[in-house]
Amino acid sequence: MQSVPSQAIRPLSLNASLSSSRLPFFSFSLPIFHKFKINPSIYNKSQKFPLFLTLRCCSSGSVTAKPSSELRRNRDVQEHDERVVALRRLFSKPGIGIDAYIIPSQDAHQSEFIAECYMRRAYISGFTGSAGTAVVTKDKSALWTDGRYFLQAEKQLSSSWILMRAGSLGVPTTSEWLNDVLSPGGRFLFSHDAAKELKEAISKKNLELVYLYDLNLVDEIWKESRPKPPNNPIRVHDMKYAGLDVASKLSSLRAELVGTGASAIVISMLDEVAWLLNLRGSDVPHSPVMYAYLIVEVDGAKLFVDNSKVTKEVMDHLKNASVELRPYHSILSEIKRLAAQGAQLWLDTSSVNAAIVGTYKSALDKYRSNHGSKGKIKNKRYDESNGLSEGPSGVYMRSPISLAKALKNPAELEGMQNCHLRDAAALAQFWCWLEEEIHNNVELKEVDVADKLLEFRAKKEGFLDTSFDTISGSGANGAIIHYRAERGSCSVVDPNKLFLLDSGAQYIDGTTDITRTVHFGEPTAREKECFTRVLKGHIALDQAVFPENTPGFVLDAFARASLWKIGLDYRHGTGHGVGAALNVHEGPQSISYRYGNTTPLQKGMIVSNEPGYYEDHAFGIRIENLLHVQEINTPNRYGGIEYLGFEKLTFFPIQAKLIDISLISNDEIEWLNNYHSQVWEKVSPLVEGSARQWLWNNTRVIHKQ
């Protein structure tokens, strides 16, 4: 699946620069402490997922299932307007007294896909796109979203909302707008407390940002109609796929704790919790994770999760690894308890929510005042083990789990390889079917095609879910980078236009993500030239060899060079990390024209290779494989270091018909022929009949003239 330019969602980014310490991204976490009504904060999510995560067209569709009739739409609009009125009524209530309220998109775990009960922004505004921030003042309501959602937001928002087209000329950021519409000296209250930058930005106009942990105004008005939190059973991720047992993972993590002088780490990223404990869940669509927090101490570990999700098997599994269970909502009291002992907590502030950070800091302040001005640690255990002479103040560093998770072990790689072949078999069946239907002049909607693909995939062993919403775009729809075909409104697949299909699946042993672009009839010279240049970029990146310690962005230009030669480009990154039977987008690596992410590509990492080209109102092209980073046995090793390159995970034909042979070099043709020969070798044993014939036809050697 493709990536997206970050400027699209920068409503709050004020001094966005290109250094890693001041990233151009921004996102919010939504309150999730519905029991305690504690409101976590805005976080710079992108420090972990600089290009992909916050921008995915997410599963919010489940909230939006609206009938197309005008009547129903009007009723919806009215309902949302009433919610805003109810919200405003709370502003002036005793003990609140605020001037504005911001409602962002995310949950408290910075998840890409979120559960329905946390979709507060959709609830209040009616806008269901994956990226957006609603701001309600006493007399205005405004919604910021990016270019992908301008049309959708126009449709879904009532006329009482101002649509802020983020990134467009003259459109203010959220903080600029707040500075403008609120009179200086006003008092804000954000249900999700704001990032430092927002705080600073608005403080210039003498506006105050108030951190509030005990009240969520949206929840106040949502009440009974609010969906229940998800409650699905957790399962154990088999060792044959995980490759490393929980005890070993915890032991490595504890070594890092000791190394940094921390006595415990708080983990809130759902995929980090799942990876570390070899557990999987199904609380959100597309990502096999469960809502939970994990605290790992030097001599223990506690999982904060709803008991009802924990099966006997999971219970035993956790006991084996000496992980204790705690109620999901008791996370803050545990943080307080640890702080009261003078614990030195490792908090990755790019993912841990502000409620936790804030609770820890204020509990530490209390601890300090109880233990003298210098706050010397009285608790001998921490004092001795960490050599701390000053009091605890927290360790605020990146979570070490992100990198550990990204470096796949042999079992994880094997699972990824295997599921990619099964996925390719499903795809062969699907494309064979699709070409046949088109050939027979069957009219197919984009959404039908996506459904049929799911049908083929669902029959494959170990299939669990799609890994994101399928992007099925015919003609001009292919040029909409995050297009999502909707039943009722989507197009018919046009046999005379390019068709772009970006899809992926979650299997028990791995995660896939693949894009192919095809033409069912005769492509134009323009389409062929653009396709060929995208393919040349794809091959250049696939074939790249680079010294260790090279960040992904260094390679990004390889994928664009051929397009640049004729003045073309694409407005998204070229590669993102992919989890092993986990999130389809993960950090810390990326391959992008944005150079904020300096994480080097390392052996065992998985990245997508997905250059594209999008001609507005005409067609979209993207060619995506997943690759894993491996050492290359180069004849030299200048500098005494390793040289790295890529091994393909995805084995599926690339449509040769779309190649303009005059533009492609002998080496590139050789690459394609080699690739297709491998595709046939690896995938043909898994398909039969017409699908096998289709695979044969589409993996034949091509020649230069």
Add this chain to the structure above:
Amino acid sequence: MQSVPSQAIRPLSLNASLSSSRLPFFSFSLPIFHKFKINPSIYNKSQKFPLFLTLRCCSSGSVTAKPSSELRRNRDVQEHDERVVALRRLFSKPGIGIDAYIIPSQDAHQSEFIAECYMRRAYISGFTGSAGTAVVTKDKSALWTDGRYFLQAEKQLSSSWILMRAGSLGVPTTSEWLNDVLSPGGRFLFSHDAAKELKEAISKKNLELVYLYDLNLVDEIWKESRPKPPNNPIRVHDMKYAGLDVASKLSSLRAELVGTGASAIVISMLDEVAWLLNLRGSDVPHSPVMYAYLIVEVDGAKLFVDNSKVTKEVMDHLKNASVELRPYHSILSEIKRLAAQGAQLWLDTSSVNAAIVGTYKSALDKYRSNHGSKGKIKNKRYDESNGLSEGPSGVYMRSPISLAKALKNPAELEGMQNCHLRDAAALAQFWCWLEEEIHNNVELKEVDVADKLLEFRAKKEGFLDTSFDTISGSGANGAIIHYRAERGSCSVVDPNKLFLLDSGAQYIDGTTDITRTVHFGEPTAREKECFTRVLKGHIALDQAVFPENTPGFVLDAFARASLWKIGLDYRHGTGHGVGAALNVHEGPQSISYRYGNTTPLQKGMIVSNEPGYYEDHAFGIRIENLLHVQEINTPNRYGGIEYLGFEKLTFFPIQAKLIDISLISNDEIEWLNNYHSQVWEKVSPLVEGSARQWLWNNTRVIHKQ
């Protein structure tokens, strides 16, 4: 000329990161206020010249002209040891009372090449390399230098010096070492005050860094034997080469002053002063500049320069542009005067020395206390023009002149083009001569070759100087990136080895910098493979097309990709900016694997394209042309922006014999044949006889097999 990895000289860099705000470089400015004995500060030179400037093997040779006899060496060593003793004697003098003294390399203007009277580090230590920092404590003396100079430093330093091989494992930085050898609570005094980072680094150990403006201990002991400051007449740089008159340049600059709310700017970079005033000098080798400061106010300008350098013509030229003259040493009193008026000065702290910044800040403090606590500006002029409501506090931003100077106007480009053709004619004569001599078995030393090249160049119209010390390296010497052949010690040019020649010249109309690598006999397969891959990188960069706003580092990997494929690389950047009849190295752009410099490549900029490969103890390869950035007329303009590429300035044959045809593509052969055809067309009219024949022979079409 080539660039060098920055880690080589990081003696003081503590928290070096890759963001632009915390650069991995560090250098010092040397005291130049010899009259006032004011000592300017350490500056992060590299913010302006991130890769090249501080590492050049500079002209310090003039100080070092030592006879090779052991006797003379011993006498030198003794002399330098006595200087250290004399220096230490000053430590405990009344009013000084210091524990350590640091002596860096630079002058107060952050110049690449400096005048002899400012070579204090060479004076005190005997070490004459271009990069190095001496630190003298009460009982120890240590010198930090980088890998290029380890051997030279071993030879030149007496046994009483500790040689700190910067960048080697376990070697402390200057501040680490100081923290280690000095007892906490000690008091430092640096004749050149230290950078903030040094201050912070040593403050952890409770060591104090003292800014001292009125005493330079080295000068105290140097006294009579110290060379006089250079005193050469300044000349006017003709409008036909400058392209833009001083009034226009000042007017643009003043518009920027107004835009930032500054009332004046202080310019201390010598090439910026020279460029802005269309003046040239000859105070330092290789760079046609003069020692001077310039203050440009909204309604006036003052040049601080030794009167004796100012001819009648220059005087008239300056009068025409309403630039007043002031004595060089009166800069600080003018700064004080301006501060006392509440002037808002624009100071680029990456180039302006600390004496100026410090003087301004303390004078401002005084101004503020005289004008009430808020320091409201009483001076109506500044108040109104700048809309300042608070008091002046200085504008600390990059100098706008660096970029203005980098964007060459048509006259400057024409001068560059013309002088490159004359330079190529001299090179054709030289290479024709050299091949003939080698053919006749004449034994030539590397230094003889450099001298002969100078002889040919010196005959060309408008020749002024070399633009840096020629790098003439046969065989293994070619692998020493900053090799400088020294008479008496250098090698004979071996007809059976690769020969690398990196040289350049200053002409009245422009500046050149070119590297060619040749073999006089039969190159090995290894040499050919490496040469071919360097050439492929050179061609890839030369042919690159890229969208506007692309920083140079994005293109760097194009030049390395072919070497990386077989596990090779080179440890220097690929391109640096070049001045028009000015410094051979200039910012703000660069093309490097270091990504701290995010300056986009822009139309009119000049960059070198100089990939290389260096096999230790065997050979060195580098192929360098200068290019200028220009718009490319691409058939598309995706994003509505311009796409840029390069036009060559250098036209000189690349030795075809060294190409392994099997490794090179048809497109690359076509590039070479086109290039050689242009070389013949442009340069052949300027040469005659055997040189013309040589040029003909070396520009013939080559074929694949």
